[in-house]
Amino acid sequence: MKHRLPGGSGVRGVVARIRSLWRGLLRRRDVEAEMAEEFRHHLELRTDDLIRQGLAPGEAARRARIEFGHVESHKERARAARGLRPFDQLGISWLDVKLGLRMLGKYPGLSLVSVVGMSVAIAIGTGGFGLLRALVYAELPLEEGERVVALQNADPRSPGNPNARAVHDFVRWRDELGSVTDVSAYMTEELPVTVPEGEATVAPVARMTASGFRLTRVDPLMGRVLLEEDEREGASPVVVISYGEWQRRFGADPNVLGRAVRLGRTAHTVVGVMPAGFGFPINHRYWVPLHLDPTAYDVGGGPAITMFGRLAPGVDLAQAQAELSTVGQRMARENPATHEHLRPRVLHYPRAYMGIDNPSRAWMARTAQLVLSLLLVVVAVNVAILVYARTSARMGEITVRSALGASRRRVVTQLFAEALVLSLIAAVIGQSLVFIGFSWFEQRVLQGDTMGLPFWVELGLSPVLVAYVAGLAVLAAVIVGVLPGLKATGKAVQSGLQQLHSGSSRLRLGRMWTALIVTQVAIAVAVLPYALYVAGPSISRGLARPTYPVEEFLRGSLSLEEGRAPAEAAEDDDAELIRFRQSATELVRRLEAEPTITGVVLASEFPGGEGVARVEIEGVGRTGVWLNRIDPDLFPLFEVPILAGRGFADGDATTGSNAVIVDRVFVEEVLGGGDVLGRRVRFAPDAPDVETPWLEIVGVVPEFTVPPVFQPEAPKLYVPRAPTEATGPVQLAVRVGAGAAPVSFVVRLREITESVDPRLHLNELETAATAEDERQQSLLFLALLVVAVTGSVLLLSSAGVYAMMSFTVASRRREIGIRSALGAAPERVLRGVFKRAGMQLAGGAVGGLLLAEAIGRLLGVSLFRGEYAHLPPTVALLVTAIGLLAAWGPARHGLSVPPTEALRGE
Amino acid sequence: MTDQAELLPGTLDLLILKAVSLGNAHGYGVLLRIEQISGGALEIQQGALYPALYRLEHQGLIESEWGKSENNRRAKFYRLTTPGRKRMSEEEAGWNRLVAAMTAVLAATPQQIR
Secondary structure (H helix, E strand, C coil): CCCCCCCCHHHHHHHHHHHHHHHHCCCCHHHHHHHHHHHHHHHHHHHHHHHHHCHHHHHHHHHHHHHHHCHHHHHHHHHHHHHCCCHHHHHHCCCHHHHHHHHHHHHHHHHHHHHHHHHHHEEEEHHHHHHHHHCCCCCCCCCCCHHHEEEEEEEECCCCCCCCCEEEEHHHHHHHHCCEEEEEEEEEEEEEHHHHHHHHEEEEEEEEEEEEHHCCCCCEEEECCCCHHHHHHCCCCCCEEEEHHEEECCCCCCCCCEEEECCCCCCEEEECCCCCCCCCCCCCEEEEECCHHHHHHHCCCCCCCCCCCCEECCCCHHHHHHHHHHHHHHHHHHCCCHHCCCCEEEEEHHHHHHCCHHHHHHHHHHHHHHHHHHHHHHHHHHHHHHHHHHHHHHHHHHHHHHHCCHHHHHHHHHHHHHHHHHHHHHHHHHHHHHHHHHHHHHHHHHHHCCCCCCCCCCCCCCCCHHHHHHHHHHHHHHHHHHHHHHHHHHHHHHHHHHHHHHCCCCCCCHHHHHHHHHHHHHHHHHHHHHHHHHHHHHHHHHHHCCCCCCCHHHHHHEEEEECCCHHHHHHHHHHHHHHHHHHHHHHHHHHHHHCCCCEEECCCCCCCCEEEEEEEEECCEEEEEEEEEEEHHHHCCCCCCCCCCCCCCCCCCCCCCEEEEEEEHHHHHHHCCCCCCCEEEEEEECCCCCCCCEEEEEEECCCCCCCCCCCCCCCCCECCCCCCCCCCCCCEEEEEECCCHHHHHHHHHHHHHHHCCCCCCEEEEHHHHEEEEEEEEHHHHHHHHHHHHHHHHHHHHHHHHHHHHHHHHHHCCCHHHHHHHHHCCCCHHHHHHHHHHHHHHHHHHHHHHHHHHHHHHHHCCCCCCHHHHCCHHHHHHHHHHHHHHHHHHHHHHCCCCCCHHHCCCC | CCCCCCCCCCCCHHHHHHHHHHHCEHHHHHHHHHHHHHHEEECCCHHHHHHHHHHHHCCCCCCEEHHHCCCCCCCEEEECCCHHHHHHHHHHHHHHHHHHHHHHHHHHCCCCCC
């Protein structure tokens, strides 16, 4: 039995509380008056009763008051009962909030600038925090999910890319580790899934050990999970399906258990359905048994697996790491060739997924978050300057209030409340921007990737995120309201009181603020050119489409999976290469035989996704170019005209050929134009004593793709694709004839690939148009972000300059008035005003240009040469001009002061 | 006043809910009603009634409305809401359980624990 009444719960209770609080804050005076009236009424009735009982009126009234108790303490408890106490303690009243709202309207320019700047800053800070929380600091939504860990064989030679050929390690860890239980492994395959009487679609399938299910402690919704028996050689193929697939693909059939479903070419029997929201290990939809037999592979061989486990009760990460390291050292001693350099590690599961596998990366993530949040501090300091300027104009009001007995705390609280109104509006807008961004991000990820976001990622409105935004808003309000408030209510109040009669009660803009504004101008001048340099081409690239018929292409990445069956694993590397080459060739042949296919080519990269290679150009030197090794018939298939020389011929694809083709950007940017046929390039040798053969340019093609990321210029070098040197990956480009949608060929393409060679794997299969859309969207998003951030920086620095000029002019108002009264020409007076502002602006601009050059050296791109050379001076001039324009208003205002008014203070 | 019982902590809210459930009442009326139905056995410090009334109103368990009182003056009348009624019956049931348990304990004889 509980003695306390916790009050109305549920929605009605919350609504009642909000209504009561709202009324208490908004109509505080009415509420207080009603309370007093109610008490009075009570006392009157009681007094009447006591008189009726025979007491004299005076005595009755006295008794009634005694019985009632101390009125003020009842009132105090009544306020607490209404939830008003925290507001009383802070000292913020509805009046302050109303004043803040009135200030918004009274200074619309200031309000707009402040809200825009802070909204962008809050959006960026919150967005960063939200993403980091959702992706990096997330916990698995499983029972004791924080104890689920990833197990990796880290390879210090390639950070973030652990060695996954770990069948032997897996068995060892599973059998020997005491601090980690349920050691499990999985591998992801994207397979065409066919349900009888349904269309085939591609879905992520987890081939997972049965222990993986045990580890999650999640019971199936129907049927059973995978069992160890299912992993045995010769066991009949079974599959567990996700709730979503059960709903969509099986029409939520209650008799789904026992039904058949084809994954790839193998028919599986459905034995279980998992509950909604379950996608472990990442966001899988189907689970099939993983059979791992270490005897079938050498140490360091076998399929690429991902491992995980659960910390044993009472064990922490460090203890598990210690045990794993010991086991790892034993393994390294026994197998130095494969394991000497490997460092086994236990990691927080979601962080391992994000590739944050060492302290320095975790530190980087935290720094990124800090920097994002710091942006708000910078913006808030700017807004503080503006508010300080406004506060100076209100010094008269503040001085009078102080004189009338308002404490410093009271005045500062009022300024804080006003700032809070600004920052809360900015917070609401900023938060909305974040959600628009998140939903866009989610859509994009879900559209481009069959797997989608990991099942534990929630990019929604969480209480923590709301608290973070509220925290940012309060932080901004402290900077914007309290700092200027403290400064304005310091010594200035005293001197203000003395000067009140002259009407010149104004603050001075200290050196620190001036220095801040000059620094700000410098930063604007330094950063803006780079922002434009990134944003401009990003927008134009974002809007550009490649010249080839992108909507007719399918693209995918082809590789040969490591043999899973013992017999296959016995094959040596050469055999594997031959097999991959033959299978790839056979696949191309089979595809070309399809009636709907116009053509098929293989290349080291799909056009547009080239990587950088260092080359040496005869007579020029070394430089980085974008390299693609392509099939001879790539250009005709992509309808790329040959501008000079010739295209590749079949003979070029054989070893010994030295023909290469370059694009027009290469000709102009690297070779300096002119006739380039016959000029020679070679791959820059890794070591001085290594010779690489010279290659001859035989043709020139136009630029026919758009780079995936921002690159100022992307010279391309095309080399004939040599017979495959590795077991993948190689990029496959399939052109589906006009009239047929490429997407309709996806399933058929997978079927053909599987039938050519079951180990031939087709990853990242998508239409070229989808990839193009994604590329365009990310570029435009980047551009939008850059424009928003730099726009708010520019806006705020102009506003800062305006505030500074207002100060300068205001403090010299009387001087200007007197000089005008004494007959000085307005131009002379103006010149004086502008001189100081001009000097400061010029100082900032020069500093900014120097800073821009320094940034350029750091980034390795100088804006002071080449096509963009005009950008820094233009921006410097622009910022200076905006500053002078901002100075114009206050200066004119100063000139318009009637001399009599200016002299009145004397 | 030896015949008056001390109010157990937390029982004031339940008493107010019960008093208001018998009909709309203003603050003083609530007080009189509690005294009346308890036969004067329960003593409430008069001023302490109001913070409790405001708390219940804040929680949405009772509602108030201004009207005319018996002496023709403006007074605030309280009325029970649906959540308030639900809460009252829950608390009443809990109270009865407690009373039954306490009675059983206090009525225990040495024979019972053998």
